[in-house]
Amino acid sequence: MNSDQPTYEELQRQALAAAEPRRHGADTAIACDRLVRIFSTDGVEVQALQGLELTVAQGDLMALVGASGSGKSTLLNILAGLDVPTAGTASVGGYDLLEMSARDRLRYRREAVGFVWQQTARNLLPFLTTAQNIALPMQLKGGRRAAAKRHAVRTGELLEALEIGELANRRPAELSGGQQQRVAIAVAMANDPAVLLADEPTGELDSETGGAIFEAFRTVNRELGATVVIVTHDPLVAGEVRRTVAMRDGRTSSEVLRRTVTDEHGAESVSEREYVMLDRTGRVQLPQKFLEALGMEHRVAVDLAADHIELRPDDASASTPDGTAADGSAPGATAPGGAPEAAAG
Numbered sequence: 449m450n451s452d453q454p455t456y457e458e459l460q461r462q463a464l465a466a467a468e469p470r471r472h473g474a475d476t477a478i479a480c481d482r483l484v485r486i487f488s489t490d491g492v493e494v495q496a497l498q499g500l501e502l503t504v505a506q507g508d509l510m511a512l513v514g515a516s517g518s519g520k521s522t523l524l525n526i527l528a529g530l531d532v533p534t535a536g537t538a539s540v541g542g543y544d545l546l547e548m549s550a551r552d553r554l555r556y557r558r559e560a561v562g563f564v565w566q567q568t569a570r571n572l573l574p575f576l577t578t579a580q581n582i583a584l585p586m587q588l589k590g591g592r593r594a595a596a597k598r599h600a601v602r603t604g605e606l607l608e609a610l611e612i613g614e615l616a617n618r619r620p621a622e623l624s625g626g627q628q629q630r631v632a633i634a635v636a637m638a639n640d641p642a643v644l645l646a647d648e649p650t651g652e653l654d655s656e657t658g659g660a661i662f663e664a665f666r667t668v669n670r671e672l673g674a675t676v677v678i679v680t681h682d683p684l685v686a687g688e689v690r691r692t693v694a695m696r697d698g699r700t701s702s703e704v705l706r707r708t709v710t711d712e713h714g715a716e717s718v719s720e721r722e723y724v725m726l727d728r729t730g731r732v733q734l735p736q737k738f739l740e741a742l743g744m745e746h747r748v749a750v751d752l753a754a755d756h757i758e759l760r761p762d763d764a765s766a767s768t769p770d771g772t773a774a775d776g777s778a779p780g781a782t783a784p785g786g787a788p789e790a791a792a793g
């Protein structure tokens with residue numbers, strides 16, 4: 449037997465390790481591991497989530513992007529406690545989203561997460577004023593009678609933080625779309641949730657108003673300490689956050705991290721870096737544009753270098769028996785235009 453071949457015991461150990469749930473640090477707000485959601489309608493199954501992995505740290509402000517049908521809303525509904533995954537694990541703010549009892553689920557939705565919908569009208573009760581809409585989630589949560597004073601204080605804090613104090617006594621019909629969304633953010637933050645989720649919150653607004661709403665999310669993230677996840681098609685929003693995660697075919701496929709760097713003259717600029725997800729079995733999903741640029745399909749040649757891994761187009765069929773490529777170059781030569789490189793851990 450080839451000595452490079454793993455033994456049966458090694459294979460068994462690797463399989464058991466891969467099946468173990470991932471461990472997450474105490475500063476993790478959202479952790480999804482191999483999340484699957486299958487919908488069945490009229491005997492047809494749709495795999496909306498296909499083993500999705502996502503970790504969001506406490507205090508993050510993150511955008512989730514992806515083509516229509518990639519599974520963004522499905523994920524958000526699960527994180528909001530409105531839908532239950534078919535398999536995998538998901539936890540938010542310490543709540544296990546698969547194992548929750550009906551009672552815990554209700555408490556989770558009232559206290560642990562806040563939600564802002566795209567349809568402005570869906571976020572607010574039309575017959576209540578702004579202040580009453582904000583106070584309602586606190587009243588539903590219940591508590592002692594003395595809580596009324598605490599509710600009023602919290603309502604005041606949110607009116608001030610979101611700069612909507614002058615709208616306190618107006619009903620939703622007396623507010624613009626942008627004002628309604630700012631009130632909706634205040635309502636979602638009423639019970640001080642660990643996580644604030646928003647599905648296309650700027651989708652019905654013009655770009656200037658959308659920018660102001662995004663600023664409101666930034667405020668609750670910075671000043672009220674909420675972890676914020678925004679599903680968006682808006683490139684302005686996606687380009688403004690530190691982390692943008694892209695979904696493809698029911699999985700997280702890549703992400704862009706941005707950070708502000710200061711040069712030796714003190715001038716600040718934003719540097720961007722794109723990463724692809726590496727799952728624990730070693731799978732990566734390479735950007736389609738890279739694959740197309742080098743005509744890569746079916747299989748690629750892979751080599752380990754000192755500090756990275758190199759991927760090249762499959763040249764096996766073009767090689768001559770002595771190992772030189774048909775074009776005369778040495779085996780493993782860098783492909784024209786440079787080859788995409790996968791992150792090495």
Ligand SMILES: Nc1ncnc2c1ncn2[C@@H]1O[C@H](COP(=O)(O)OP(=O)(O)OP(=O)(O)O)[C@@H](O)[C@H]1O
Nearest residue numbers: 487489494496514515516517518519520521522523
């Ligand atoms: N309740 C459902 N029943 C059956 N199929 C569903 C259901 N909800 C979503 N799907 C399917 O799951 C897949 C993912 O849908 P999802 O709404 O999560 O995508 P999305 O990325 O949010 O799309 P969009 O940007 O258009 O809102 C799609 O193929 C969709 O048709």
